Amino acid sequence: MAMASETTLVTTRNESGTKWWTRFLDPSEGTLAVLLLMPAALLLTLIIVYPVCRLIWTSFQNLSLTSGVPATFAGLENYTLMLEDPVFWETTWNTVLITLITVPGALLIGMALALMANLPFNVKWPVRLSLLIPWALPLSFAGLIFAWFFHSEYGVVNDVLRRLGIEGVIWFNSANWAFAAICLTIIWKTSSFMALIILAGLQTIPRSLYEAADVDGAGRLRQFFEITLPLLKPAIVVALIFRTITALQTFDIPFTMTRGGPGTSTATLAMYIHQNTVDFLDLGYGSALAVVMFALSMGVTAIYLRMIRAKG
Secondary structure, eight states: OHHHHHHHHHHHHHHHHHHHHHHHHSOOHHHHHHHHHHHHHHHHIIIIIHHHHHHHHHHTEEOBTTTOOOOEEOTTHHHHHHHTOHHHHHHHHHHHHHHHHHHHHHHHHHHHHHHHHTSOOSSOHHHHHHHHHHHHSOHHHHHHHHHHHTOTTTOHHHHHHHHTTOOOOOGGGSHHHHHHHHHHHHHHHHHHHHHHHHHHHHHTSOHHHHHHHHHTTOOHHHHIIIIIHHHHHHHHHHHHHHHHHHHHTOOHHHHHHTTTOSTTTTOOHHHHHHIIIIISOBHHHHHHHHHHHHHHHHHHHHHHHHHHHHHO
């Protein structure tokens, strides 16, 4: 009986060890999913979750590198100061206004460019290459180019206006004209990005749908509204998400064209964050401003995703 008990115990231990190694070498689908996703989760935690948590914590502190005083917990003091700051409200409104103007403008022009690039050209690569050039151009470089275009004395825009018999405009001395120049530059720069995404969506629409519509006698306009536009909605929503988020973070083009002037009439929230953190070294208040920008970006993304889910 004792020998039988010892044999049973050893057999049970061997079976449990074998099962453990079997589960490790041949995991279930759930275990395999966790193992495969763990590196990506750790990387996202390192480069996204930790910086965001650190940013939020810093926004609750008095931390100015110019004061020489160690950081102290300030609670909601930075946010209270923000609500009383007229520059914050002005830069936030400028950012929202740039988003409301440039995102629909880039979408309309990008749609037109994508439809043109999707035409049955014999040689398509020059047309599609022309869409890549504005997108590949650095933002600050585009801002410098258009700052020269809109220069009051030797700019291309005023030169064309004078040749047409129209008096030139001093673009960057007026808040409205400077804002218009910035919006035009952003639309030119970002419409190619919208066009590339929409063009990719156009490539997925079967030609048989248009052939069937031709047989039924549907015109080009009706085909666009009943075939092209409905099937392009996923690509359009993706383009809008990326373009809206980048519009809320606009910095390079206004900074290189006007430095936010005249005054702060063309300054954006990202420029105000840069001024407080880099120029004034006020990391506490700058972090609070950055938290507001992050919340705006997440709010817009949530709205778009809710629209996708509702349509789905």
